[in-house]
Amino acid sequence: MFVLVNLKTYPCDPIAIAEAVRDVNDTTDARLAVAPQAAHIERVAETGVETWAQHVDPIEYGSNTGHTLAETAADAGAVGTLINHSERRLKLADIDGALRAAERSDLETIVCANNPTQVGAAAALEPDAVAVEPPELIGTGTPVSQADPDIVRDAVEAAETVDPDVAVLCGAGISTGDDVVSASDLGTEGVLLASGVAKADDPTAALESLVEPL
């Protein structure tokens, strides 16, 4: 299972969490990575942890003040990027453009989606993976894999129908090893989570409990 920890803009220590993700990654068969804010990518990547961007824009080099260029994220040490997170929604054409920008920079891609219908549409754009996240469960601690298992099952089926090569992750409320096991049992290849680690009093213990049953 792939466990991607999104730090959003939480007031956490990105380096301490990066080191915790790196160290727990070394103890498990699961694949762990962290997605810090853009300004922290370089320092986080220097810890040796697998580092992802939270977003890249559908742009090329040029006059794009305030945007995130995929090449710059990769140069800073990112190996992948989220696209169209629920908190950073894009128009369809811009999701496509951001995917092409990420491909140019050899960034692995996960396109986020609210529901199985959007998962199917996102899969048609040929990302490496899609992540289904019902917005109403994000940050609640109520795991999508238990609160709404059908949405996860249907997302897996939707992606499989459009493009069997596109992996499916699920996110929203994932915070325990049981949640990750449920996600796996529903056919996903990973989880996208944030508050369960970024807001934990002890991120290392939170990470250890996430991967313990895997």
Ligand SMILES: O=C[C@H](O)COP(=O)(O)O
């Ligand atoms: O990117 C992560 C997701 O929005 C899930 O956030 P959460 O784990 O705090 O529910």
